[in-house]
Amino acid sequence: MASHLARRLIRRPVSALFFLRSYGHARHISHYILRGGSVCTKPMREAMEFFPRPSPYKCWSRSFASDGDLVDAVVPYMGESITDGTLATFLKKPGDRVEMDEPIAQIETDKVTIDVASPEAGVIQKFIAKEGDTVTPGTKVAVISKSAPSDTHVSPSDEKLGKDTGAAVPAEKKIDTQVPKSEVPKVDKLKTPPPPPVPKTSPSEPQLPPKEKERRVPLPRLRKRVATRLKDSQNTFAMLTTFNEVDMTNLMKLRSDYKDAFVEKHGVKLGLMSGFLKAAVSGLQNQPIINAVIDGDDIIYRDYIDVSIAVGTPKGLVVPVIRNADRMNFADIEKEINTLAKKANNGTISIDEMAGGTFTISNGGVYGSLLSTPIINPPQSAILGMHSIVSRPMVVDGNIVPRPMMYIALTYDHRLIDGREAVFFLRRIKDVVEDPRRLLLDL
Structure with missing residues (x-):
């Protein structure tokens, strides 16, 4: 009989509420949790009127255990x-x-x-x-x-009052013996200061008066998105940056010797970015942890390499992705970089062409940056920063000679990547760029 009644109540939630209401231990229940997580704090009668008949919603009373008193x-x-x-x-x-x-x-x-x-x-x-x-x-x-009983516990204010008089008496009686009830509201009104004036300015209004030769424009949506992602990156990752320097002599000589033949055969110019991208691919293959990412309590290792290239445009910074960079040669890389850079500057690049990416390269050297600490592009785990090429005196074979040098920086998520892997990665880039023949011999 009881099981039959329970099944009928489960199928009819409104009837179940009326059934519960008829009992003394449920008559004070005023909180109900609706499916989806929302909470109704209306009285029982109003909560009942909330549900149409028949109601598609189920209703649970706030659970608590009861043992008599x-x-x-x-x-x-x-x-x-x-x-x-x-x-x-x-x-x-x-x-x-x-x-x-x-x-x-x-x-x-x-x-x-x-x-x-x-x-x-x-x-x-x-x-x-x-x-x-x-x-x-x-x-x-x-x-x-x-x-x-309500007077089994004495509140802190009552305890203090009882200590002053030498006896624990109820607070209401103590007030009656000292101040007439009719005078209490009057004294409170005299002692209560007037409320402070409500400020007329809202948070959206400027806090400082406008000055001459200033103008206010809305923040572009792209800049809002960049700001949000970069701040989230700082709040999420344990970022650490390590540096190294690269002698650009051999890579620049390779470019100078074969630039005309390269353009004639492939139709694009041979740049330095393709050399660094090939070096980064080699470094990621040697240190696969840098190509990985943390996802909750797991580490996701990627068996593919999609390199994001940071491109500055008049509207802001965009990061198109070169898919499967590990399968490309110098010509394929240069062609893809040119295509994506033109789309980015023309504003025709799509979301799909910027989505994903396992590693990022940012070349601040084209703007003259000597040294910087780049910020990780989430959800990646590392970013390589390239900088300007400066002729500096270097010691080569015991002699001081001028060399075109570049500082490179790797910012990485220290939660996942240790300093050992980060330094080995930069050393691999340094070795490949300084001697590109390593790529041909796989050394």
């Missing part, structure tokens, strides 16, 4: 994506008087802070959980007595 306050439902939280602090103490729905503790999750409310009016008998415990929905936090 004692009830348990439990951790409430915290949302679909939140499975547990940390008991941060207690807002009450054992012996404190609490009203129904009054918060007694706070639960911190990875998204929000949730209150644990008292299911009934009464006095807190004891706490079951402790601060710092990891709790889940339904975990018992405190035991509350519904029938405990």
